[in-house]
Amino acid sequence: xxxxxxxxxxxxxxxxxxxxxxxxxxxxxxxxxxxxxxxxxxxxxxxxxxxxxxxxxxxxxxxxxxxxxxxxxxxxxxxxxxxxxxxxxxxxxxxxxxxxxxxxxxxxxxxxxxxxxxxxxxxxxxxxxxxxxxxxxxxxxxxxxxxxxx
Amino acid sequence: xxxxxxxxxxxxxxxxxxxxxxxxxxxxxxxxxxxxxxxxxxxxxxxxxxxxxxxxxxxxxxxxxxxxxxxxxxxxxxxxxxxxxxxxxxxxxxxxxxxxxxxxxxxxxxxxxxxxxxxxxxxxxxxxxxxxxxxxxxxxxxxxxxxxxxxxxxxxxxxxxxxxxxxxxxxxxxxxxxxxxxxxxxxxxxxxxxxxxxxxxxxxxxxxxxxxxxxxxxxxxxxxxxxxxxxxxxxxxxxxxxxxxxxxxxxxxxxxxxxxxxxxxxxxxxxxxxxxxxxxxxxxxxxxxxxxxxxxxxxxxxxxxxxxxxxxxxxxxxxxxxxxxxxxxxxxxxxxxxxxxxxxxxxxxxxxxxxxxxxxxxxxxxxxxxxxxxxxxxx
Numbered sequence: 001x002x003x004x005x006x007x008x009x010x011x012x013x014x015x016x017x018x019x020x021x022x023x024x025x026x027x028x029x030x031x032x033x034x035x036x037x038x039x040x041x042x043x044x045x046x047x048x049x050x051x052x053x054x055x056x057x058x059x060x061x062x063x064x065x066x067x068x069x070x071x072x073x074x075x076x077x078x079x080x081x082x083x084x085x086x087x088x089x090x091x092x093x094x095x096x097x098x099x100x101x102x103x104x105x106x107x108x109x110x111x112x113x114x115x116x117x118x119x120x121x122x123x124x125x126x127x128x129x130x131x132x133x134x135x136x137x138x139x140x141x142x143x144x145x146x147x148x149x150x
Numbered sequence: 151x152x153x154x155x156x157x158x159x160x161x162x163x164x165x166x167x168x169x170x171x172x173x174x175x176x177x178x179x180x181x182x183x184x185x186x187x188x189x190x191x192x193x194x195x196x197x198x199x200x201x202x203x204x205x206x207x208x209x210x211x212x213x214x215x216x217x218x219x220x221x222x223x224x225x226x227x228x229x230x231x232x233x234x235x236x237x238x239x240x241x242x243x244x245x246x247x248x249x250x251x252x253x254x255x256x257x258x259x260x261x262x263x264x265x266x267x268x269x270x271x272x273x274x275x276x277x278x279x280x281x282x283x284x285x286x287x288x289x290x291x292x293x294x295x296x297x298x299x300x301x302x303x304x305x306x307x308x309x310x311x312x313x314x315x316x317x318x319x320x321x322x323x324x325x326x327x328x329x330x331x332x333x334x335x336x337x338x339x340x341x342x343x344x345x346x347x348x349x350x351x352x353x354x355x356x357x358x359x360x361x362x363x364x365x366x367x368x369x370x371x372x373x374x375x376x377x378x379x380x381x382x383x384x385x386x387x388x389x390x391x392x393x394x395x396x397x398x399x400x401x402x403x404x405x406x407x408x409x410x411x412x413x414x415x416x417x418x419x420x421x422x423x424x425x426x427x428x429x430x431x432x433x434x435x436x437x438x439x440x441x442x443x444x445x446x447x448x449x450x451x452x453x454x455x456x457x458x459x460x461x462x463x464x465x466x467x468x469x470x471x472x473x474x475x476x477x478x479x480x481x482x483x484x485x486x487x488x489x490x491x492x493x494x495x496x497x498x499x500x501x502x503x504x505x506x507x508x509x510x511x512x513x514x515x516x517x518x519x520x521x522x523x524x525x526x527x528x529x
Contacts (some may be wrong), residue, residue: 022325027330102321125324125360128333 011037012142015065017049017082018042019074026041030134046077050085053092065095066147072101072108080111087116094148098137157212160219163228166207170231171202177238185245198234253483312370316363323363327356365491374496377417384411387418388445391425402433403440411447412454414526420499427492428519432460453505453522470474
């Protein structure tokens with residue numbers, strides 16, 4: 001498999017939009033076992049996520065993320081609304097969005113892809129499988145795939 | 151004949167005739183009372199009187215006039231008078247008979263009317279009773295239908311509740327299970343022995359809870375997510391089940407043989423669960439040697455009866471009904487893993503397909519599980 005070496009080897013910025021702090025922590029732990037240096041930043045609802053992406057208010061100085069992990073069950077704005085907003089914005093739509101959620105429902109999958117989600121992943125119930133999934137996300141999106149330039 | 155003798159004889163005969171005719175007239179008159187037919191008897195009476203008067207006049211003419219005696223005529227007059235009076239006298243008995251007969255008829259008619267009234271009353275009573283019974287029966291049927299509706303609605307609510315509860319329990323359970331496992335992973339051996347043991351129990355508990363909830367979800371989905379029946383080739387379903395059980399079959403060295411199986415109307419996914427569960431049990435509860443499983447099917451009336459025979463540890467007769475109940479287990483967790491839902495799930499699936507499931511077995515001599523599915527064609 002072709003692994004792309006990054007020119008400046010800076011860490012990858014990942015934004016996780018997830019209201020369950022347990023899942024955020026599990027993802028962090030799983031990413032620690034990965035190969036690529038990365039910074040995970042988490043926000044707990046959809047409005048915070050869009051503020052972060054547009055660098056509004058307290059997020060004025062953040063770096064734009066290279067990858068977004070998005071849960072569908074969010075308070076205030078739903079994951080689907082956040083996805084729609086991201087993919088409609090000409091500046092933000094290039095950022096790959098990985099839907100990482102508990103639902104297996106076909107209609108959720110269909111609607112997400114219709115809104116141009118880059119891929120849809122159902123969170124495994126088992127810890128080891130969860131770790132495997134996060135590691136494979138990292139492996140695929142951060143080493144196999146060419147990400148858009150900043 | 152001597153003229154005087156003839157005269158005397160004529161006079162006698164005519165007297166007799168007059169007397170008889172007046173008597174007849176009188177009797178006829180009296181018949182009015184007996185028969186109530188006034189006009190007839192008055193006419194006859196008058197006629198008889200007229201006859202008598204005429205005869206009396208004739209007698210007068212004989213005695214004080216010059217008429218010659220006509221003995222022949224007189225004799226005939228007497229005969230006629232006798233006949234007349236006999237005829238008139240015969241009427242009352244006749245009428246008596248007629249009256250008796252009509253009395254009897256009237257009495258009979260009255261009796262019949264009474265009987266008819268009685269029967270009609272009986273019928274009315276019976277009718278009233280029947281319509282009361284009918285009304286009760288209708289009310290009972292409506293109530294039964296109402297209970298059936300309430301039961302169906304309650305059942306549906308319970309199934310939906312079970313589904314939602316299980317579904318929502320998974321999230322916090324995932325947190326408990328994942329973090330206890332993470333704890334075990336990171337700190338096993340780094341804290342003291344007690345901590346290891348505690349973590350071990352926590353992890354085990356969480357894992358069992360997850361398994362239980364998965365099984366409960368599957369159980370409640372039989373009703374809520376059942377698909378409509380379609381012709382299902384059981385050979386294909388069996389192949390899928392064997393594929394799903396691949397690792398378990400290999401590990402145990404199990405050998406599975408089967409006869410050609412029929413096509414039956416069924417929910418394909420549920421039939422797969424059924425076959426898979428039964429074969430998984432056969433593998434799990436194996437005896438000293440590697441498991442041998444034989445699957446066949448035979449027609450019994452309108453049903454297909456499937457047979458799954460194994461050479462495992464068997465089931466004592468006293469337990470052969472219990473095992474199909476929810477949460478019933480025959481062994482401790484240390485002996486065999488399991489949640490006690492596998493056979494309950496099989497039973498629910500079979501019953502959704504309107505069949506029956508049962509087992510024949512003896513301890514130590516393997517088990518044969520049977521289940522019936524109605525309908526279907528030859529393999």
